[in-house]
Amino acid sequence: MQHALILIGVLIAGMGLSVEAGLLGPLGEQVGHLSATLSIFMVGALLLSLALVFTPNRQLGTLFKQPRWLLTGGILGPVYVIVLTLATPLVGVGMTMVGILCGQVAASVAIDHFGWLGSEQRRVDGYRVGALAMILAALWLM
Amino acid sequence: MLLPFIFLILLAGGAVLAAQSSINGRLGAKTGVIESAWLTFIMGAVLTFLLMFFFEPAHEATLFSVPKWQLTGALFGVVYMLAIVFAVPRVGTAAATVAVISGQLLMSLLIDHFGWLDNTVRPLDGSRYLAMVLLIGAIGLIYLSHQQRHRRMVNQPG
Structure with a gap:
């Protein structure tokens, strides 16, 4: 039951992601895609910094005791944005999304199946x- | 000849997203959900700032001149990152990815249908209704896969 609730929560978060994309596309056209992306990461980083201050039992120190590859998550996000920005004008939004989603689903199943990146x-x-x-x-x- | 090459890059871009979910989930399990999401956004902000600083061509509008509601996307991004970091260690990368994608596609159908966020109205038709049903079905199957696995683990401990 708990599992179902988590899945529904993630589904709703995914819906939010579409809203984000809907805002980001037009914004990128006006101010540039890198600036638009920066606004997301910057505002997000500031909000989470505030949240961090008020988090009980935070373990910031343990972050930097982890193997370095575990800290690369933040580098991968911008990589994705660059791919998106380069490909969309060349092949169109539809084709871009299909390619991204196929890669995403296939990789996620492979990661679970083989237990890559330290996952179960x-x-x-x-x-x-x-x-x-x-x-x-x-x-x-669609 | 360029097309297959671009498609490969797109596949890699998608794979990068899945890897990011997995890595962040693992980091979150070891340090904490907020800590992991915070580091991801800080690193993303630093890297994107450097890229923007050196590579962004000048535009007439800036982030400071556009209407403020256009800058609210980050709220959704933060909620998403927290949800992913929390969910991946508990349900696995694939289940979380399928749930996120279904949510994204369902919402984009709704946005199109109602023309929210200044988008052109594209009403739901037969094939789009079918797509919605399939997406909900996919979530159901991932849930069943987990139930099945759980049952196996209970029946054969170790």
Whole structure:
């Protein structure tokens, strides 16, 4: 049951991401895509800095005791934005999103299946293949 | 000839997103959800600032001159990052990714249908309704996959 609640929460967060994209696209046209992206990261970083101050039992020190590759998450976000910015004018938004989503879903299943990046192994089963097929079909229908 | 190359880059871009979820989830499990999300946004801000500083061509409008509501995207980005860091260690990268994508696609259908955020109205038609049903079905299947796995683990401990 708890699992279902988490999935619904993530689904709602994903809906927010579409709103973000809807705001970011026009903003990027006006002020430049890198500036628009900067506004997201900058405002986010400032808000979370505030949140951090009021977080009980925060463990900031442990961040820098982790293996360095675990700290690279923040570098990957801008990489994605650059790919998006370069590809969209060349192949269009539709094709861009299909390519990104295919890569995203395939990689996420592979990461779970092989237990890459230190994640717990979750093997591909019939249900997961079915879910993949349904996402691809939905993409094609849109 | 350029097209397959671009598609490969796009696939890699998507894979990078999945890797980011996984890495952040792992970091969050070790240090804390807020800590992990904070570091991600700080690093992103630093890197994007450097890129903007050196590579962004000049535009007439700036972040300070556009209407303020256009700058609220970060609120959604922060909620998303917190949700991902919390969810990935608990449900796995694939389940979290499928849920995020379904949410994104469902919302983009709604935005199109109602023309929210100054977008052109593109009403839902038959094939888009079907797409919505498929997305909800995909979430259901990922949930079932987890239930099945849970049952196996209970039946065969170790």
